[in-house]
Structures are given as C-alpha cells and as structure tokens.
Amino acid sequence: MDFKLNDNQKMIRNMVRDFAEKEIEPLAAELDEKEEYPHEILKKMAGLGLLGILVPAEYGGAGLDTVSYAIVIEEISKKCASTGVITSVHNSLVSDPILKYGTEEQKKKYLPLLAKGEKIGAFSGTEANAGTDLGAMETTAVLDGDHYVINGSKMFITSGSEAGIHIVFAITDKSAGYKGISAFIVESDTEGFEVGSIFDKMGIHASLTAELIFEDMRVPKENLLGEEGEGxxxxxxxxxxxxxxxxxxxxxxxxxxxxxxxxxxxxxxxxxxxxxxxxxxxxxxxxxxxxxxxxxxxxxxxxxxxxxxxxxxxxxxxxxxxxxxxxxxxxxxxxxxxxxxxxxxxxxxxxxxxxxxxxxxxxxxxxxxxxxxxxxxxx
Ligand SMILES: Cc1cc2nc3c(=O)[nH]c(=O)nc-3n(C[C@H](O)[C@H](O)[C@H](O)COP(=O)(O)OP(=O)(O)OC[C@H]3O[C@@H](n4cnc5c(N)ncnc54)[C@H](O)[C@@H]3O)c2cc1C
CATH class of the missing domain: 1.20.140.10 (Butyryl-CoA Dehydrogenase, subunit A, domain 3)
Known part of the structure; x- marks a missing residue:
C-alpha cells in the first residue's frame, strides 16, 4: 500500500497550484462579487489541458488518471470554488459519459471541442419536480423521422447559459419508468433551446446556474447517447x-x-x-x-x-x-x-x-x- 502521489501527480499538483495562485486568486473575489463567469480563466485552463483531463490524447485531451483529476479540482477550488465546479461538471459530467457511452463519431466530434475548451459542457438532469428523484422528470423526447423532438425544462444547470454542449435527459417511453429515460448530446445553438432565469444564489456566484427551456427542440437521431432507455x-x-x-x-x-x-x-x-x-x-x-x-x-x-x-x-x-x-x-x-x-x-x-x-x-x-x-x- 502506498499513500504517496506519484511523480506525475506531484508535477500536476505543483503546476495547477502555481497556475491557480497566479491566474485565479487575483480575480476570484471580483468574479464572486460581480457574479461573472470565469471565461478568461477557462481559456487559460484549456491551454494547460485542464478542460480535457480524463480525455485520451487521441481525442485532444490530457489523458490523466482520476487521482490527478481530483488534485486539479482541489487546487482550483482552493482559489475559486465556482471555477472548480464548472471544471468538474465539464470534465466528469459531460466529457466522461461521451467517452464511456458515445459512438466513435460522437467522440470524434465532441471530445476535442470540450478538451480544447472551444465549448463548455453542462449536464441537464434536474427539473422543477425532479431533483433527488431524478426519475420523476417530465421532459419528453419523441422520435420524428431523423430527429428527436424534445419538450420540457431543466432547473439549476451549472454553466447552463454558457455551455455549448449539454447532456440532456428526457423520457422516450413513459410506460417504461426509469428504463424509459434517454440521454442526448445537445448543442446549445439548436433551434428551440432557450435559457430561462439565472438563479440568484447564496454562493459559487461565478458559476452561473440556469433554467433551460426546450420547445420543439429537434435533436438529430445520431445525438442519442447510448441506447434508448439507457439514460x-x-x-x-x-x-x-x-x-x-x-x-x-x-x-x-x-x-x-x-x-x-x-x-x-x-x-x-x-x-x-x-x-x-x-x-x-x-x-x-x-x-x-x-x-x-x-x-x-x-x-x-x-x-x-x-x-x-x-x-x-x-x-x-x-x-x-x-x-x-x-x-x-x-x-x-x-x-x-x-x-x-x-x-x-x-x-x-x-x-x-x-x-x-x-x-x-x-x-x-x-x-x-x-x-x-x-x-x-x-x-
Ligand atoms: C448551484 C446549483 C447547481 C446545480 N447544478 C446542477 C447541474 O449542473 N445539473 C443538474 O442536473 N442539476 C444541478 N443542480 C441540482 C441539484 O443536483 C439538486 O438541487 C439536488 O439534487 C437536490 O434536488 P432538489 O433541489 O430538487 O431537492 P429535493 O430533491 O426536493 O430535496 C429536498 C430535501 O429532501 C431530501 N430528500 C429528498 N428525497 C429524500 C429521500 N428519499 N430520503 C430522505 N431525504 C430526501 C433532500 O435530501 C433535501 O434535503 C444544481 C443545484 C444547485 C443549487
């Protein structure tokens, strides 16, 4: 049993600690005060591979292990917990499921965009009546030719107003209960995708938390993540x-x-x-x-x-x-x-x-x- 970090993990910790001290610390209090999203910080983080931490190099990522990922999020959050959660959601709630469940086409199309920070990721699960009980969601996705038509709304979505790529969960078969929920990769410039309110929160002010509204949003069939019912x-x-x-x-x-x-x-x-x-x-x-x-x-x-x-x-x-x-x-x-x-x-x-x-x-x-x-x- 070895409780020590390996040399690579120590190097990553030192690199991110230094970056956070120089680039995040001077801005964190002001971003909190003004409730401003840390766009500039995220751009710099992308340059260091911190927006594709777990993504393999073949898809443009840093291909690091999960302990390194934990070290990165700890060091970033020490200086700005908002940037910490944005980075965490982007890497582990968006890139990771695409890597694990995506088709080769989906991986090639979306992972490099996320890893290079050209698009920020969001995970759109929670709804007004479905929080802890996520299976109670009401958003629906109905297949119509080559597209799913998604209708409904999502609550409390971290980076919801800023993200370009969302993992959206919706019901494709109401009669099947939990097994009737499916996951989709949705680009925010899809027609019918709208940002509603931005929540006025107690803390993590720089991580904007949004309501999302989907009205007849047509998502190409090939953007289904995993199989229908696996959501x-x-x-x-x-x-x-x-x-x-x-x-x-x-x-x-x-x-x-x-x-x-x-x-x-x-x-x-x-x-x-x-x-x-x-x-x-x-x-x-x-x-x-x-x-x-x-x-x-x-x-x-x-x-x-x-x-x-x-x-x-x-x-x-x-x-x-x-x-x-x-x-x-x-x-x-x-x-x-x-x-x-x-x-x-x-x-x-x-x-x-x-x-x-x-x-x-x-x-x-x-x-x-x-x-x-x-x-x-x-x-
Ligand atoms: C700042 C912020 C960012 C967020 N970001 C995202 C995001 O990016 N994507 C996303 O999908 N969601 C996001 N969420 C939503 C978040 O995950 C939910 O708020 C959380 O899961 C709780 O759901 P709820 O708020 O509906 O509370 P509820 O589920 O209504 O819970 C209310 C209370 O009841 C308790 N409770 C509920 N069920 C049980 C039970 N069976 N047994 C015992 N106690 C129970 C809960 O623990 C809680 O104390 C975010 C929320 C916030 C505030």
Missing part, C-alpha cells in the same frame, strides 16, 4: 464520477479555510498573545486538519477505485458525503476563528462559508449519499 443508468453512473469532483471541490474549500485560519490565528493578538496560543483555537484547527486529511484519503481512494474499473458508487458517495460535511464545518470554524472580521468580505472565509454549503446539496444531497452508502453496506 437513467448513464445519469447514475456519471454522477458517481461527478461526486469525486464535488468531493475534491469540498476538500479544496476546506483546505483553504484551514490555511487561512492558521495564518490569521498566528497574526491576531488578543490578551497579549496570538490567538493560536489558545487551546480552544488549536482544537478547532486540529479537528479541521484531521477531517481534511480523512476527506482527501476517501477522495483519492474513490478516484483510484474509478480507474480500476467496476462500480465505485459507495466509495464516491462516502468521499462526497464526508468531504462536503468537512467543508461546511471547516468554513464555519474558519469564520469563527476570524471573529467579526470573518463576517466581512475583507476575508476570504466569508466566501468559503457561502461556497461550502452547496457541496452538501448538488450531485446528490447528503441524504442521497447516505441512501447510496446504506444500500451498499446493508446487504
């Missing part, structure tokens, strides 16, 4: 991979909260000494550090399991559950350690606090992760 299976398997990304985002947020808290506690003087000398503060920091290391171990184990092939639902759910709860606690304690200053926008812990909460909600709430884990451990 629900594709969604669940894809979300297993996505949860590794969200766990990594959570670890990044928590790690930043820890680093900021250590630094602040060593500078801030009360009662004639740095607050880091008080045991109450030391214990908070010790708990943060321990939970973060445990989260990272679960995360890397899930990433490793994904690369071994086979199912890794339990590993991904455990990593996402533990890391997201750790991020929320670490951000909360980070604000506490900063006292009144932590409640102001002058200190980054205020943003971390707002950004952390979503990691317990999207790509399956903590309750949903516990359902997956329980299903896997209670036989």
């Amino acid at each position: 629900f299976k594709i969604a669940l398997a894809t979300l297993d991979g996505g949860r590794i990304g969200i766990a990594a985002q959570a670890v990044g947020i928590a790690q930043r909260a820890l680093e900021e808290s250590i630094e602040y506690s060593q500078q801030r003087q009360q009662f004639g000494r740095p607050i880091s000398k008080f045991q109450a503060i030391q214990w908070k920091i010790a708990d943060m550090a321990t939970n973060i290391e445990a989260s990272r171990l679960l995360l890397h184990r899930a990433a490793f399991a994904k690369d071994q092939g086979g199912r890794f639902s339990k590993e991904a759910a455990m990593a996402k559950l533990f890391a997201s709860e750790t991020a929320v606690k670490a951000a909360l304690e980070g604000v506490q350690i900063h006292g009144g200053y932590g409640y102001t926008k002058e200190y980054v812990v205020e943003r971390l606090f707002r950004d952390a909460k979503i990691t317990e909600i999207y790509e399956g709430t903590s309750e949903a992760q516990r359902m997956v884990i329980a299903k896997n451990v209670i036989k």
